Amino acid sequence: MKILISADMEGATGVTWPEDVLPGASQWERCRGLLTSDVNAAVLGFYDGGADQVLINEAHSTMRNLLLERLDARVELLTGRHKNLSMVEGVQRGDVDGIAFLAYHTGAGAEGVLAHTYLANSITGVWLNGLPASEGTLNAHVVAEYGVPVILVTGDDLTCVDAAGYAPDAITVAVKDHVSRYAAVCRTPARTAADIRAAATEAAALAVRHEPVRGGPFTVEVEFDAEHLSLAAAVVPGVERSGERRVEYTSGTMYEGIRTFKAVTTVVSAAVEEQYG
Structure with missing residues (x-):
C-alpha cells in the first residue's frame, strides 16, 4: 500500500497568522517544526495501518517547508516547485x-483560518x-481521475466541514477551531499528533484504488478583488x-483544469501592484 501526503501549511497545528x-x-521557521510534527504523526499512523510506502509532496508556497531531517526515515519527500500537478504531484x-x-x-471568500485559494x-x-x-475540492477532482481516494484531511474545524463535501468518506482531524481568519483555539502538538496518528491508522483501510472518475467537462470561475486582474x-x-472582476474557462478534465488554474494564478500574481493590488 502506497500513500501520498499532500502537505500544505495554513492548516497545521498552531498556525493562525500570515508570518506563520x-x-x-x-514564525515560519518555528511553524515548520509544527507542520513536520503533523506530517510525521500521519506517517506513523499510515505505517501502523499497514502502508508499505509513504511519499510526501510539499504543497505550500515555495514547496520547501518541511524539515527533512526530522521526518520518519522510511518516507520519501518530494520538495520544490514547478510540478505538473502542483499540490497533488505524484x-x-x-x-x-x-x-x-x-x-x-x-477556500477564498469562506470563513476559515488563513482561508484562500492558491493566492x-x-x-x-x-x-x-x-x-x-476550495483547494481541497479542486485537488479531490484531480486525484479522482487517477482512481485515488482522499482518505484523510486535517486542518481547522471548518476545513473538516469543507472536506465532507468533496471527500465524504475521508477521516478528518481538526487541529484547531476557527475564531477568525487570523485567530483560532489551538490544540497542543502532543494532542494533535496523537489525534492525527490515530486517524491515519484508521484511514489506511480506505486506501483502495477505484476506477478513474471522468466527471468533465469542468467549468471553473474565478473572482478577483480588482478589475485589472480579470x-x-x-x-x-x-x-x-x-x-468585471471574473473569468471562467471550461476543461474536459481536471488535469487540464488545474493546470489552467495554475496559469491563471501565476499571471495574476505578476499583475498585482504592491500598493494598489
Missing part, C-alpha cells in the same frame, strides 16, 4: 492507493461547475472574462 506561513519569516505515477490532505484550509489575496472566490470550490487572467488561452 511566509517563507523566511521568524498521484499520476499510477502506484498511489490513497491520498491525505494535511494542513489544508478553506493569499487577490482571489475572492472560486466556483467549480457553479459550486464554491483582464490579466484573460490572456491565458481558453480563459474569458465573465464579469
Whole structure:
C-alpha cells in the first residue's frame, strides 16, 4: 500500500497568522517544526495501518517547508516547485492507493483560518461547475481521475466541514477551531499528533484504488478583488472574462483544469501592484 501526503501549511497545528506561513519569516521557521510534527504523526499512523510506502509532496508556497531531517526515515519527500500537478504531484505515477490532505484550509471568500485559494489575496472566490470550490475540492477532482481516494484531511474545524463535501468518506482531524481568519483555539502538538496518528491508522483501510472518475467537462470561475486582474487572467488561452472582476474557462478534465488554474494564478500574481493590488 502506497500513500501520498499532500502537505500544505495554513492548516497545521498552531498556525493562525500570515508570518506563520511566509517563507523566511521568524514564525515560519518555528511553524515548520509544527507542520513536520503533523506530517510525521500521519506517517506513523499510515505505517501502523499497514502502508508499505509513504511519499510526501510539499504543497505550500515555495514547496520547501518541511524539515527533512526530522521526518520518519522510511518516507520519501518530494520538495520544490514547478510540478505538473502542483499540490497533488505524484498521484499520476499510477502506484498511489490513497491520498491525505494535511494542513489544508478553506477556500477564498469562506470563513476559515488563513482561508484562500492558491493566492493569499487577490482571489475572492472560486466556483467549480457553479459550486464554491476550495483547494481541497479542486485537488479531490484531480486525484479522482487517477482512481485515488482522499482518505484523510486535517486542518481547522471548518476545513473538516469543507472536506465532507468533496471527500465524504475521508477521516478528518481538526487541529484547531476557527475564531477568525487570523485567530483560532489551538490544540497542543502532543494532542494533535496523537489525534492525527490515530486517524491515519484508521484511514489506511480506505486506501483502495477505484476506477478513474471522468466527471468533465469542468467549468471553473474565478473572482478577483480588482478589475485589472480579470483582464490579466484573460490572456491565458481558453480563459474569458465573465464579469468585471471574473473569468471562467471550461476543461474536459481536471488535469487540464488545474493546470489552467495554475496559469491563471501565476499571471495574476505578476499583475498585482504592491500598493494598489
